[in-house]
Amino acid sequence: MWPDHRIQDLFGIELPIIQAPMAGSVGSEMVVAVSEAGGLGSLPCAMLSPEQMRNEFGIIRQRTSRPINLNFFCHQPPQANPAGEGAWKQRLESYYIELGLDPQAPIPAAARAPFDSTMCDLVEEFTPEVVSFHFGLPERALLDRVRAAGAKIISSATTVDEARWLADQGCDAIITQGYEAGGHRGVFLTNDISTQAGTMALVPQVVDAVTVPVIAAGGIADARGLVAALALGASAVQIGTAYLYCPEAKVSEVHRDALKRAKDNDTVLTNVFTGRPARGLVNRIVREVGPMSEIAPQFPLASGAVTPLRTKAEATGSGDFSPLWSGQAAALGREVPASELTQQLAMGALAILSRLGSADTTA
Ligand SMILES: Cc1cc2nc3c(=O)[nH]c(=O)nc-3n(C[C@H](O)[C@H](O)[C@H](O)COP(=O)(O)O)c2cc1C
Numbered sequence: 248m249w250p251d252h253r254i255q256d257l258f259g260i261e262l263p264i265i266q267a268p269m270a271g272s273v274g275s276e277m278v279v280a281v282s283e284a285g286g287l288g289s290l291p292c293a294m295l296s297p298e299q300m301r302n303e304f305g306i307i308r309q310r311t312s313r314p315i316n317l318n319f320f321c322h323q324p325p326q327a328n329p330a331g332e333g334a335w336k337q338r339l340e341s342y343y344i345e346l347g348l349d350p351q352a353p354i355p356a357a358a359r360a361p362f363d364s365t366m367c368d369l370v371e372e373f374t375p376e377v378v379s380f381h382f383g384l385p386e387r388a389l390l391d392r393v394r395a396a397g398a399k400i401i402s403s404a405t406t407v408d409e410a411r412w413l414a415d416q417g418c419d420a421i422i423t424q425g426y427e428a429g430g431h432r433g434v435f436l437t438n439d440i441s442t443q444a445g446t447m448a449l450v451p452q453v454v455d456a457v458t459v460p461v462i463a464a465g466g467i468a469d470a471r472g473l474v475a476a477l478a479l480g481a482s483a484v485q486i487g488t489a490y491l492y493c494p495e496a497k498v499s500e501v502h503r504d505a506l507k508r509a510k511d512n513d514t515v516l517t518n519v520f521t522g523r524p525a526r527g528l529v530n531r532i533v534r535e536v537g538p539m540s541e542i543a544p545q546f547p548l549a550s551g552a553v554t555p556l557r558t559k560a561e562a563t564g565s566g567d568f569s570p571l572w573s574g575q576a577a578a579l580g581r582e583v584p585a586s587e588l589t590q591q592l593a594m595g596a597l598a599i600l601s602r603l604g605s606a607d608t609t610a
Contacts, residue, residue, distance in 0.1 A: 248597075249263055249477075249597075249600075250477055250600070251263070251460075251477065251482045252482075253420075253460040253482040254420060254460050254462060254482040254483035255483075257399055257419060257420060257460065258287055258314050258316075258376060258377055258399060259314045259376060260282075260285060260286060260287050260313070260314055261285035261286075262284075262285040262286045262589065262592075262593045263473075263477070263482060263483035263484065264281075264285075264286035264287070264473070264483065264484060264486065264589055264592055264593060265286060265287040265289060265316065265462060265483060265484065265485040265486070266278070266281040266286055266287065266288050266289055266485075266486060266487075266490050266585065266589070267289060267430075267464065267485045267486055267487030267490065268289035268290060268291035268292075268316065268318030268379060268381075269291055269430060269487055269490070269491070269496075269572070270291040270292075270293040270294045270318075270320075270359065271291070271294050271497070272291075272491060272496050272497050272498050272572070273289070273290065273291055273490070273495075273496065273497065274290070274303060274495075274497055275290065275303045275304075275306040275307045275310075276306075276495045277490065277493065277495035277496060277585050278290045278303075278307050278315055279306070279307055279310040279311045280493075280495055280584065280585035280586045280589075281490075281585050281586070281589050282307075282311050282313040282314065282315050283310075283311050283313060283586060284585070284586040284587075284589035284590055285589065285590075285593065286589045286593075287314060287315065287316050287377065288307075288311075288313075288315050288316065289315070289316035289317075289318050289377075289379065289485075290303055290304070290307065290315065290316070290317050290318065291318045292317055292318060292319050292366065293318070293319060293320040293359045293360065293361075293381075294358050294359055294360075297365055297366070297369060300366075300369055301369065304317075304369075304373050304375075308373075314375075314376035314377060315375055315376060315377070316375060316376070316377035316378065316379050316401075317370060317373065317375040317377075317378050317379075317398075318378075318379045318380070318381065319361070319362035319366060319378070319379075319380055319381070319385075320359055320360070320361050320362065320380070320381050320382055321361050321362045321380050321381070321382050321383050321384055321385045322359075322361050322382045322383075322523075322546055322547075323361070324361055325357075325522075325544070325545040325546065325547070325548050326545065328544060328545065328548070331542070331544045331545075331548075332354060332544050332548060332551065332552070334542050335542055335543060335544050335548075335549060335552050336350065336354060336552045338536060338540070338542060339536070339552050339553065339556065342532075342556050342568070343555070343556065346556060346559045346560065347559070348555050348556070348559055352555070354551040354552050355551050355554050355555065356551060357521075357547040357548050357549075357550045357551045358547065358550065359521070359546070359547040359550070361382075361385070362380065362385045362389060363385075363389075364389065367385075367389050367392050367393065370392070370393055370396050370398065371392065371395075371396045374396050374397055374398070375398055376397075376398065376399065377398055377399045377400075377401065378393050378398040378399070378400055378401075379400075379401045379402060379403075379422065380400070380401075380402040380403075381402070381403050381431065381433050382403075382431075382433060382434070382435050383402065383409075383413075383435035383436075384400075384402055384413065384416055384418075390416070390417075394417070399419040399420070400417070400418050400419055401418055401419060401420045401421065401422055401462065402418055402421070402422065402433070403421075403422040403423075403424045403433025403464070404421050404422065404423055404424065404433065404453060405423075405424050405425075405432055405433055405434045405443050405444075405449075406434075406436065406437065406443070406444070406449075407449075407452050407453055407456045408436055408437075409433075409434070409435060409436050409437075410423060410453040410456055410457050410461075411456055411457060412436060414457040414458070414459050418459060419459060419460075420459050420460045420461065420462055420482070420483075421453060421457055421459060421460075421461050421462065422462045422464050422485050423446070423449055423450050423453045423461050423462065423463055423464065423481070424446075424464045424465050425443075425444065425445045425446025425447070425448075425449050425450070425463070425464065425465030425466060426443045426444060426445045426446070426465065427445055427446055427465040427466030427526075427574055427575040427576065428446075428464055428465030428466065428487065428526060428574050429487050429488040429491075429514070429526050429527070429572050429573045429574030429575075429577070430487060430525050430526060430527075430572045430574075431521070431523050431524070431525040432516070432523070432524050432525065432526075434524075440516055440524045445465070445466070446463055446464070446465040446466050446467070446476070446479075447475075447479065450463045450476060450479040450480060450481050451479045451480050454479065454480030454481065455480075460481075460482035460483070461480065461481045461482060462481060462482065462483045462484065462485050463476035463479065463481035463483075463484050463485070464484065464485040464486070464487070465574060465575075466574055466575050466576045467484045467486050467489075467576065468486065468488060468489040468574070468576035468577070468579035468580060469489070469576075469579050469592065469595065470591070470592055470593075470594075470595025470596040470598070470599055471595075471599065472484070472576065472579075473592055473593075473595075473596040474596050474599045474600060474603070477596070477600075486592070487574060488506075488572075488573050488574040488576060488577050488580060489576070489579065489580045489581075489588060490585060490588065491503075491506055491572075491573070491580065492506060492507075492580035492581060492582045492583070492588075493582070493583065493584055493585040493588055494582070494584060495584065495585045496585075499561055499566075499569060500561075500564070501561055501564065501565065501566030501569055501571070502566065502569060502571050502572075504566070505528050505530070505566055505571045505573075506528070506571070506573060506577055506580060507582075509528055509573055509577035509578050509580075510578055511575065511578055513528050513529060513573075513577070514526050514527060514528055514529070514573050514574065514575055514577070515527070515529050515533060515537075515538045516538060516539070517533045517537040517538040517539065518537065518538075518539050518540060518543045518549065519532055519533055519536050519537040519538070519539075519540050519543055519549065519553070520532075520549065520550055520553055520570040521546050521547045521549050521550045521570075522543045522544050522545050522546040522547060522548055522549035522550070523546035523547070524539065525570070525572060526572065526573065526574060526575070527570050527571045527572045527573055528571035528572075528573045528577070530566055530567055530568075530569065530571055531567035531568070532553070532556070532567060532568045553568060556568035557569050557570075
């Protein structure tokens with residue numbers, strides 16, 4: 248059986264498996280599939296309008312009564328910086344010309360919004376069992392409202408200091424996100440990504456530093472990774488990239504194709520898509536403009552000028568300008584439905600645990 252039941256008991260779920268919220272890539276279909284399979288389905292809300300959130304949440308509650316997680320970003324809203332955005336646009340101008348786009352066209356609005364009072368109203372209306380945050384926590388008054396709505400609160404830490412800070416603010420569990428993880432680093436107390444620890448090193452240090460349960464994230468893509476995380480002292484795992492291979496994932500054709508070809512050393516941390524470091528597969532814009540650009544505007548503004556390039560290129564089947572988010576364990580991914588993946592992870596892990604449990608310790 249599972250060595251540690253704390254997360255299952257806390258959230259009311261059967262399996263120590265959380266499907267990572269992945270803004271832009273996960274919708275209600277995946278959330279329902281994972282929660283019905285006994286894990287915790289997570290709906291990313293950072294790129295949804297209130298109307299879209301209401302719609303997605305309505306579908307989820309129609310199809311499952313099991314616990315689910317709503318996820319939000321809580322970055323500082325960026326200061327308007329026309330000069331910086333202009334310089335960024337100029338850096339990308341040659342690509343606009345190459346693709347036949349008008350470099351003088353207004354920059355589209357960036358699509359990622361931080362948690363605010365309107366989103367909090369929706370949390371109060373929906374009463375999800377779990378609310379998770381990325382990039383720290385919202386202000387105290389909003390956090391108190393989320394708690395009063397009955398949700399368990401969790402957030403990502405990328406260092407022991409961040410984990411302690413989140414625990415001090417009253418988080419019910421800490422997602423410990425290692426360097427291997429796909430997508431944005433959850434960093435919020437430091438800007439230095441060069442020193443971020445990997446999951447193997449970070450998880451046991453966070454486990455030692457806090458008393459609340461720890462959820463390991465980053466580079467976990469199969470049953471072996473799940474068991475390893477439990478051995479490090481985590482009570483559960485949060486898995487992202489492996490769920491991108493599922494048919495329920497809302498990933499573009501170019502992204503899906505790139506994931507299918509991904510190797511262990513194909514990913515990099517880059518800020519060229521949004522202004523914040525995030526892990527994805529290397530493509531043309533990452534190679535030529537990044538991976539880390541000094542002039543990428545503050546998160547999420549950098550995405551504005553990249554979006555028309557992405558849209559135009561994808562229309563011709565090219566992923567040259569698309570964020571191909573992926574963690575380092577992408578090559579372990581398999582194209583199976585999300586419910587099957589969740590079950591395979593759980594059954595595979597239990598089989599390994601039972602094999603390990605029967606090891607002869609007298610030798
Ligand atoms: C495509 C993609 C989008 C992501 N978007 C979010 C998000 O919206 N909110 C969030 O808290 N984490 C997000 N993450 C990070 C995940 O929560 C998690 O830390 C990560 O996927 C774990 O590493 P793995 O991809 O190796 O499993 C995203 C990750 C990926 C791959």
